[in-house]
Amino acid sequence: MRISPAGLRQAQALVAHRLGLQFPDGRVADMQRGLADALRGSAFASLDPYLAWLAAVPDEDPELRRLAARLTIGETHFFRDGAAFEALERHVLPSLIAARSAEGVPRLRLWSAGCATGEEPYSLAIELDRLLRDRADWSVTILATDINTEALEVARRGIYRDWSLRGTPPWVRERYFHRRRDQTFELDRRIRGMVTFAPLNLASDGYPSVITSSGNPRRSRRSDCSRAAWRTTSTTCSASSPATRTCSRRTSARSIRELGAWTRSARGPTGRPP
Template identity: 45%
Template structure:
């Protein structure tokens, strides 16, 4: 084939890859695309890049193909505590901010590393929390690492690294948190490794934020050296979704070269210790941006700021408030939401859905709260509206209130499996895993064909080490998916398709 013909085919493949992965392959980047195909050819079973190119153009692009190409088209270099300024900013400014707010509700910290490669970044954050956070066992910590390279994710789950991953890392890191193996590599201790969960996620194709993918209500999202590969339109869409995935005043952190690429009206650029980050600002929020008077030494031990200063071990200054006996109006008063003298006109499901899909969570929550206790939790309440409000609260990180409103919806419709599934996902985020499992089993009892409940239960059992039980539920998922078309959206999965869930299940099953 002529050079012009090959160049034309490269352009065509570049468009396909852009649709699947968002990577921008303009004409000036076609040589990079060719080199990537040359490196991927052998892995994909081809003798040279030309035959591989032809195959890629005439074969449906599966997840395995995407991850193989991703490994060769992007740079996945990472190491522990990469960018010391960033980790100082997290320790001395971002983490104290999160802790102060968490003490007002539930002791929850949620962090997402999007594009985590082989796991050094999320494990660095886990080590930082383990080192700095007093009484870590009393907190529910979620650190999620996602990538489209399943080979990298498999290595991340193993938690075993060579000397190269420790270049520039603190001197104490290996001695405190790793065990040297016979082959010279270092294995991360289980206590820290268990703080991190890894999952396949494609920022371009997979919906987020969703409860089912655990990509909602994040306090911090790190996405470094990923956005720069995307086309501008794709990048704007991904940033918009990141904004929706953050709680109010949450943080989005990209690499220094990418900060100028983030342009969102409600993501404020902030300079912290010589590094840049973006903080989510909410016009409806009355909370201040920073409380310098908060004595985080009561809860945090310094790492980067020098020798640890021992602080008196005191009880938490503001313990979580139990909602189990609160009335809807009392809960609204505590949350700073309006408590009307009389109920207002009912909120339609269509309007509530419009507000939810637009990410206008505060407005939706306020409107539902204004209905009054005579409407909420009664047979006349629209449980679909309450469920959306509960999701909005969960996406905003207000998990105790989300649980309360979901329970109100269940009072109105006790046989609805979708509401039980929603409650289970909220309980899981609160760290109440046993209650979450029981609630998921109730959802399945109410509807044995409820796919998301089987999927969530399989993941929870896997997390608890119950591999055989987990495999049984995954098997049930695959069997149930046979009834649907490949591109059909799964009910209550917030946009996940049958084909996408099937790929995820098979990938997890292969790894287990």
């Protein structure tokens, strides 16, 4: 796809604004490839009307989500970013659990923002399952959101290839997964039931304030994320992106006090499926 320098700058700005994705000059070829792909599958004959559409399309439009899927990297696996998971297991979650217990409010809410195909929120569910001795007495909600609805479909199925379990201790595989005939692994139904998946564009103005009883994230501008531990991804929260500004707004000093914890995963992909 041929694109003028001015068109390129417009595309970079629009992709950053609408999706929170930064494509600096060193990665602009990736953006061009994704855009060309999206354009081929769209009703638009050329880039200019496509960019005009991108500027105005509503957040919920499936085509915007398809573009996001072509521009983002869904790299993930269970317990990726070992240091963050260790910190969660040793410090963050135990102190949240202790605080909630002391308050007599046995409730935990966690959010995996940019959850890709589900390995991250399911890892959180496994950690909580191990940490909460009196699990039946606790109300646990793990909200997992991503802009890529195809990834969310995979996540809901809860069936993974060996590659998703690289780095996962053997005892976790044995306790929480069932090996299927086709050599894939099905996550335990109980753990799957702890996670609610929903589409969400982190670069949009709304964000889930609470998890409603129907399991859908309710959009709100209010800072009502109290008592949730957040986990988010550096892909969506890179240094200067609108998504980061959104996250930063949410994690203002007051919000951090309220929500308890916020972690970011390691930047970028660490490998590719064979």
